Amino acid sequence: MTSSFKLSDLEEVTTNAEKIQNDLLKEILTLNAKTEYLRQFLHGSSDKTFFKKHVPVVSYEDMKPYIERVADGEPSEIISGGPITKFLRISGTSGGEQKIFPVNDDFAKKMGYILALRSLVMSKHSKDTSAEDGKSMEFHCIKPESTTRTRDQVVKVRASFAYTLVRAINFLEKYWKELCSNIRSGHVSDWITDLNCRNSVSVILGRPFPELADLIEKICSHKSWEGIITRLWPKSRSLEAIFTGQMAQYIPILEFYSNKLPQVSTVYGCSESTFGFNVDPLSKPQDVSYTFLPNISYFEFLPIDHERDIASIVDLVNVKQGCYYEPVVTNSFGLTRYLIGDILQVVGFYNSTPQFRFVRRKNIVLSVETEMTTEEDILRALARASLVLESSSDVMLMGFTCYADVSTFPGHYVFYWELKARAIKDVEPDKKVLVECCSVLEESFDALYRRLRSKGGVIGALEIRVVQKGTFDSLMEYFTSQGGSTAQYKTPICINSSEALAVLESKVLSRFYSERSPPLDS
Numbered sequence: 001m002t003s004s005f006k007l008s009d010l011e012e013v014t015t016n017a018e019k020i021q022n023d024l025l026k027e028i029l030t031l032n033a034k035t036e037y038l039r040q041f042l043h044g045s046s047d048k049t050f051f052k053k054h055v056p057v058v059s060y061e062d063m064k065p066y067i068e069r070v071a072d073g074e075p076s077e078i079i080s081g082g083p084i085t086k087f088l089r090i091s092g093t094s095g096g097e098q099k100i101f102p103v104n105d106d107f108a109k110k111m112g113y114i115l116a117l118r119s120l121v122m123s124k125h126s127k128d129t130s131a132e133d134g135k136s137m138e139f140h141c142i143k144p145e146s147t148t149r150t151r152d153q154v155v156k157v158r159a160s161f162a163y164t165l166v167r168a169i170n171f172l173e174k175y176w177k178e179l180c181s182n183i184r185s186g187h188v189s190d191w192i193t194d195l196n197c198r199n200s201v202s203v204i205l206g207r208p209f210p211e212l213a214d215l216i217e218k219i220c221s222h223k224s225w226e227g228i229i230t231r232l233w234p235k236s237r238s239l240e241a242i243f244t245g246q247m248a249q250y251i252p253i254l255e256f257y258s259n260k261l262p263q264v265s266t267v268y269g270c271s272e273s274t275f276g277f278n279v280d281p282l283s284k285p286q287d288v289s290y291t292f293l294p295n296i297s298y299f300e301f302l303p304i305d306h307e308r309d310i311a312s313i314v315d316l317v318n319v320k321q322g323c324y325y326e327p328v329v330t331n332s333f334g335l336t337r338y339l340i341g342d343i344l345q346v347v348g349f350y351n352s353t354p355q356f357r358f359v360r361r362k363n364i365v366l367s368v369e370t371e372m373t374t375e376e377d378i379l380r381a382l383a384r385a386s387l388v389l390e391s392s393s394d395v396m397l398m399g400f401t402c403y404a405d406v407s408t409f410p411g412h413y414v415f416y417w418e419l420k421a422r423a424i425k426d427v428e429p430d431k432k433v434l435v436e437c438c439s440v441l442e443e444s445f446d447a448l449y450r451r452l453r454s455k456g457g458v459i460g461a462l463e464i465r466v467v468q469k470g471t472f473d474s475l476m477e478y479f480t481s482q483g484g485s486t487a488q489y490k491t492p493i494c495i496n497s498s499e500a501l502a503v504l505e506s507k508v509l510s511r512f513y514s515e516r517s518p519p520l521d522s
Contacts (some may be wrong), residue, residue, distance in 0.1 A: 007120050010279070014353035018317045021180035022048065025298040028332050031081035037066050038336060057302065057310060057328055057337045060099050067334070071100060075500040079334035080104070088271040098482070101271040105161030110273050110296050117293075118266045118277045125282050134235060139168045146266040154233040161490060162250035162263075164239045166398070167473070168518065169257050170226065176220040184213035192445070224423045227259040240264045243285040244358045246493050248379055251285055252386055253396055256422070269357065272340055273297040273329045279350055287354040289347045292316060297332075301325035304343055304362075319346045319354050326362060366404045367493060368411035368459045371449040375493050378402065381444030385437040392413040392433045395419045401504070403495045405463075416504050418471050429466050429510060436516035438462045454517040461514040478503050 013020055023363040029046035032038050047123050054063075066079045067087075076084040084102040118262045134155030159165045172179070182188055186208035219231045230236055239258055243251055243265045251263060267277045268290035276292040283289075292299060299316045302309075304324045319325060341363075344356040360375035367373065386397050389510040405411055419429060442453060442462045452458040476489050478500055495501055 007117075007124065010117055010121070012352065013293055013295050014291065014351040017351070017353040018315070020294040021298060021316055025330065028298060028330055031332060032079075032334075032336070034077075035081055035082075035334075036078045037063075037334075040220045046281055052310070055337050057313070057339060059339050063335065063338065064099075067100060067102060070102060070334075072186060076102075076334075079430070080107075080332070082332065084333055090271050099271075103271075106332055111269070114267055114269075114274050114277055114296070118281075121277070122264075122266070122280055122281050125280070136240075137233070139164050155235050155237050157229060157233065157236055157239050157258075159241045161246040162243050162254060163489070163491060165239060165241055166250050166253055166257075167476075168471070169225070170398075172220070172228075173225060173494065176216065180213040180217045180220075183209050183216065200515065225243065226256055230256040230261065236261060238262045238264050240266060243290050244268075245360065246375065246379065246490060248285060249382060249397070249400060251418070252390065253398060257398060268356075270340065270342075272335055272338060272353055273331050275299070275327070275356075276353075279355075289349045289357045291353055291355045298330040300328040300330070300337070301344075302328055302339070316354065317352055321346045321354075324359065325356075336429075340493060361493075366402060366413055368404050368406060368413070369445070369452050369457070371452055373413075373449060377445055378493055381441045384444050385440045388437050388440050389419075389433060392436070393430050394422050395429065396422060398469075399491055401475070401492055401495050403471075403501065408460075410435070410457050410460040413441075413462045414470070415462070415464045416467050416508075417464050418467050418469065422467070429512075433511060434464055434466070434512035435515055436508075438464050439516055439518070440509070442514050442518040445518070450518040450520055454520060463506045463514075464512045465504075466506040466510045467504060468509055471504065474507065475500060475503050 025048055026046060029038075029042070029048075029051060029514075033042045033044055033046045042050060045051075057316055063079075070076055070078050070084055071078075071087055076082070080102065082104055087100045087102055089098065119414070135151055137151065137154045137157050138160040139157075157165065158254050159168065183205065186205055188201050188205070192201075217233070219228070222228075222231075229239070236258070239254060241247070241263070243263045248284050254263060262282055263285050264281045265278055265285060265288045266281055268275045274296055275291075276290045276296070278288055279291050280289075286351045294316060300313045301319050302325060303315050303317070306328055313328060314325075322345070324343055324345050326343060329338050329340060330336050338480055340362060343359040343362055345359050346354050347357045348355045360379075365372050365374050366378065382397075382400060390396055396419065398415055400415055402415045404414060405414045438461070441464075442450070449459065450472045453461075472491055475491065479489060494502075495504070
């Protein structure tokens with residue numbers, strides 16, 4: 001696919017961003033102005049000024065009745081002037097409900113365009129030119145799931161989300177003996193009953209490979225799985241997934257598994273639209289920014305302190321460096337001035353096109369009283385506590401979530417932690433270390449939290465509940481059993497489902513509390 005694109009394409013679209021955006025909006029409005037949804041605001045007009053003045057900014061709840069009508073068989077013309085060819089379902093585990101979004105063939109074409117440019121940029125930045133001659137091993141979670149056989153040519157390990165890579169390694173850790181048995185015998189385990197899966201794996205396996213089975217067995221039976229990725233795939237040069245936002249929690253464990261291979265976050269997108277990609281793919285996860293591509297969708301930006309004030313919305317090229325915005329998307333297949341729900345910060349420009357840092361999802365917060373602890377606050381606090389955990393014990397944090405327990409007075413924050421020993425042997429959590437982690441979490445929150453925590457017990461001591469190994473797999477199974485997508489699953493930063501909390505509570509092994517109030521001047 002990359003053969004039809006050149007790096008000069010990136011320079012062209014980012015230099016002419018304003019014109020490309022205006023032309024794209026004209027094209028979208030010409031196509032969709034007479035749909036049932038837009039006709040009530042535009043009365044057939046495709047004028048940009050009229051569009052900005054009269055078309056409201058909307059959420060999923062606003063669009064849901066129109067989308068569901070099309071999904072139930074009514075004409076695409078309700079929301080789109082062109083045919084809607086399929087719907088994408090998202091799990092809602094980032095903090096909202098399950099949703100479906102309309103797409104057409106143009107969605108796949110634009111995704112292909114971004115991936116092609118991404119590949120060119122990766123080639124440009126790769127110090128090891130031989131890496132482009134190797135293979136990329138990708139993990140895709142679908143129903144039913146399947147596994148891939150190891151290959152000597154693997155130079156890149158890729159998944160949509162960092163969590164998927166962690167889960168793949170955990171799966172291998174659990175089943176490597178059976179995998180070796182399958183490879184040694186050339187026979188797929190009988191419990192794998194899906195015919196297509198059996199046939200595909202059997203074709204790849206072909207015959208017994210006792211030497212390969214012995215090699216994998218030798219590597220996987222090591223007392224520690226530190227560096228397991230580079231030991232199984234010694235030519236691997238990078239891990240590629242989304243490591244920003246809530247996926248940042250998996251950076252330390254993947255560094256452990258990979259001997260600190262570069263962790264590459266390349267593309268920023270969602271079911272509503274793809275936005276752009278990282279033009280500096282070898283940057284550290286905490287420094288990643290995404291350059292929006294103006295020929296994908298029409299992008300507007302709502303300053304985060306202006307709610308839905310239409311007058312405050314700015315175009316792509318008019319955002320200000322350092323400011324925070326929520327993206328507003330208009331695409332060709334039915335979403336018009338749709339609020340994405342992400343909070344982004346402008347960190348720079350590539351030619352005339354802004355580059356954004358992902359900050360957090362909107363409205364995912366913990367609150368007991370009047371404090372509002374954001375996703376960004378939680379992840380920052382978690383990073384500090386993880387350093388204490390890993391420097392003072394032989395365990396690592398594998399997964400976490402949290403919620404505000406207001407069932408008793410005073411209410412308090414509860415963090416569920418799944419821990420893993422660096423070596424294969426089990427290690428009991430060290431009470432002194434876990435209690436210190438509770439305190440470090442609290443000290444990392446803002447001044448209002450610390451004041452309420454210290455002032456007359458308005459907020460109670462933060463609690464860490466250590467859960468059994470495999471608890472977060474069980475949590476994922478719960479959400480996917482409710483209709484969520486395994487491929488799009490992300491462990492929720494905060495839990496607001498009583499059923500999901502019940503899953504976590506059934507796995508609690510031990511509880512630890514902060515034993516000191518956080519200093520007010522932290």
